[in-house]
Amino acid sequence: MFYLYILYSKTRDKYYVGSTADLEDRLRTHDSNHSGFTGHTGDWVIVYKELFENREESYARERAIKKWKSRKLIEKLISSDCS
Template sequence: MEYCCYIIYSLKLDRYYVGQTDDIEQRLIQHNSGFSTYTSKANDWCLKHLEVFETRDLAQNREREIKRKKSRKYIEWVSSAR
């Protein structure tokens, strides 16, 4: 099984969200259907960045690394560095 760290963006809220999952397609559906509390205020979340890892621990570590920066500019840089 593969795990991924992802960044999604809502134009409506002009916000980014960073998370990790083992099923990105299902997770995006959950974000856009109001299942997740933080992302429930919008239904236009789109995937901006995806990194795949062999273990959940590695994906969670990358998620924490991105969130620790507390920087929108960093998130935008990571999202655009494909």
């Protein structure tokens, strides 16, 4: 199983969209002290996730959301989550 996920950092007041097979391990990586968009913050939390059968589907959904380039649409998606 693969996940599309959205993280939020209160420190940066930013969202991050990604996909992975191991959600918990990926979150640990994002929260580690590394170079890159999510590095040096350490307060990322999962605010949304979707489950997919394969990597291609989760990655396609990730790309679709990133193409939105809209914080408002991301927040609407998160607020509509029933989980």
